[in-house]
Amino acid sequence: MLLEVDGLVKRYKTKDRKVVEAVKGIGFSLEAGRILAFLGPNGAGKTTTIKMIAGLINPDEGDVTVNGYSVSGKPKEALREIGAVLEGSRNLYWRLTPLENFEYWAGIRGVSRKVARERGRELMSELGLENKLGSTVQQLSRGMQQQVAICAALIHTPSLLLLDEPTLGLDLDASDRIQEYVLKLAHERGVGIVLTTHQMEIAQALADYVSIIQSGTLTLEGLKSEVLERYAGRSYLFELGAVASVEVRRKVEARGGVWSSKVEFRVVLDDPTDIYDLMRVLEPTAIVKMVRETADLAMIFREHTRMASASEEALRGVTS
Numbered sequence: 001m002l003l004e005v006d007g008l009v010k011r012y013k014t015k016d017r018k019v020v021e022a023v024k025g026i027g028f029s030l031e032a033g034r035i036l037a038f039l040g041p042n043g044a045g046k047t048t049t050i051k052m053i054a055g056l057i058n059p060d061e062g063d064v065t066v067n068g069y070s071v072s073g074k075p076k077e078a079l080r081e082i083g084a085v086l087e088g089s090r091n092l093y094w095r096l097t098p099l100e101n102f103e104y105w106a107g108i109r110g111v112s113r114k115v116a117r118e119r120g121r122e123l124m125s126e127l128g129l130e131n132k133l134g135s136t137v138q139q140l141s142r143g144m145q146q147q148v149a150i151c152a153a154l155i156h157t158p159s160l161l162l163l164d165e166p167t168l169g170l171d172l173d174a175s176d177r178i179q180e181y182v183l184k185l186a187h188e189r190g191v192g193i194v195l196t197t198h199q200m201e202i203a204q205a206l207a208d209y210v211s212i213i214q215s216g217t218l219t220l221e222g223l224k225s226e227v228l229e230r231y232a233g234r235s236y237l238f239e240l241g242a243v244a245s246v247e248v249r250r251k252v253e254a255r256g257g258v259w260s261s262k263v264e265f266r267v268v269l270d271d272p273t274d275i276y277d278l279m280r281v282l283e284p285t286a287i288v289k290m291v292r293e294t295a296d297l298a299m300i301f302r303e304h305t306r307m308a309s310a311s312e313e314a315l316r317g318v319t320s
């Protein structure tokens with residue numbers, strides 16, 4: 001397994017000497033070539049977890065292993081496997097050129113300057129930025145800076161890439177370019193990617209797996225396709241070829257249908273086989289469209305976090 005996160009706990013001491021348990025014993029794993037969207041509301045513990053994976057802060061309990069190397073036990077070997085873009089392009093020196101930045105990062109990761117230059121050129125031309133190698137980072141657009149930051153994180157050919165909000169604040173074009181590249185890195189090159197974002201459409205587009213963390217605990221995990229299926233709408237949209245008669249409309253309403261126009265209605269079917277009964281009701285009229293409305297991650301995230309915080313509130317009410 002590429003990444004194994006086991007029983008991570010992180011407690012912070014605040015200025016008024018209180019202890020905040022930001023991460024409360026979470027565990028998950030990720031295989032090579034897959035993208036995990038690590039989602040959660042503000043303050044849920046995402047950054048703390050990512051920083052523990054990247055070896056930037058030490059967990060109070062638990063451990064992270066990357067390709068079998070423990071981040072606490074074998075930090076040099078483990079960190080050689082990890083690339084991270086954690087705070088946008090802030091991992092770059094703005095007064096230096098991309099190439100100079102690559103040399104700097106390569107030095108930290110034990111890669112020679114020569115290899116860094118070669119690999120840097122290769123990565124930049126993959127992103128269509130080969131003519132920007134000599135500009136200073138501050139002369140580049142925000143989208144380009146973000147792409148250079150990703151190149152810098154890849155300079156030592158890591159097998160795991162940690163990306164925190166990689167497309168935040170970028171225009172559609174720059175965002176698309178980064179998304180395409182992330183997909184290529186994972187699915188063609190076999191890099192494992194942990195991606196944190198509040199942009200659900202990005203998670204929806206890129207993720208193979210989804211995890212939601214809330215108040216330091218994982219509250220939902222799974223393959224994106226399974227998560228979507230689990231929440232898939234039981235809601236169906238029908239469009240008819242002609243205005244339905246009053247009788248048909250009443251019968252549809254009696255089965256829970258809600259008309260949005262004289263030819264279109266939605267109905268939620270608790271039992272999917274109820275659809276046959278509905279079809280019989282609609283028989284006099286042509287059906288031009290029948291769609292089972294699917295769930296998307298934005299809807300699931302909203303629903304799930306709302307439900308989980310409501311039950312947490314309820315529990316607190318019981319125990320206090």
Ligand SMILES: Nc1ncnc2c1ncn2[C@@H]1O[C@H](COP(=O)(O)OP(=O)(O)OP(=O)(O)O)[C@@H](O)[C@H]1O
Binds near residue numbers: 041048
């Ligand atoms: N250095 C610190 N000292 C004390 N508390 C901290 C520190 N860093 C984070 N916290 C607290 O730990 C909890 C988790 O924070 P974290 O930054 O990991 O959340 P997050 O999910 O990344 O949030 P966001 O989406 O807002 O970036 C929060 O309650 C936060 O206030």
